[in-house]
Amino acid sequence: MITDFPSEVSFEGPVATYRTPSLDDAEEIRDILSDKDNMQYLKFMTKPGGWTLEQVQERLTKQLQGQKENRTLVLHIIYKGKVVGMTGFTVIDTIHRNAEVGIILDKACWGKRLATEAFYFSLKWAFDELGLHRVKWVTTNINQGMRGWLEKVCGLTVEQISRESLLVDDQWLNEYTYVLFEDDWRTRVKPHLESKIYKS
């Protein structure tokens, strides 16, 4: 189990690069977080009129501070020289060895295997390097893309449904939690994701 998170992390996949955020990424991140299509399933994270540069800089600063304090590890996704999204862990509990993982991606980049790569590198770091026991995703009933990826690519089933826990556009949403444990990662999910990412 690592006790001190590295200050810089970088992974190179066949499709994209995944690296520690830089404050210089703020404009690209602002555009991603402010786009209605990108955020159609994450409306609870949107801001009226879009995110300001200051709000994004504050978010990035908090994430980097969290990494220094061994509480978070966020990666920016670089595709064809542009920041196109973010993945990683906004909550890591090193005492109970669990974390929550997520992803936000520019819609123009959906369907290019980026989520598969992004989660592969995030999970590899979390389970193989950090030594976590349990990683969860929390999504909503309407997020067919995320649920499809979790169920079809990762082969997971829903662990918990929190009914009507979010109110978005006057509609109650159910939160769906999916969980991956370290044993399942090592024996099944890791080799399966590797076969998808590195297939010729």
Ligand SMILES: CC(C)(COP(=O)(O)OP(=O)(O)OC[C@H]1O[C@@H](n2cnc3c(N)ncnc32)[C@H](O)[C@@H]1OP(=O)(O)O)[C@@H](O)C(=O)NCCC(=O)NCCS
């Ligand atoms: C869900 C998301 C992360 C998938 O990313 P992606 O890079 O397009 O996914 P990949 O290309 O790596 O994997 C594709 C696989 O995911 C699943 N998938 C993706 N979109 C899907 C959809 N709309 N319905 C069902 N399954 C879907 C399928 O199994 C697909 O494989 P297939 O094309 O062979 O059927 C992407 O749609 C996204 O960023 N959504 C918006 C942000 C978001 O909702 N984040 C999650 C917050 S909890």
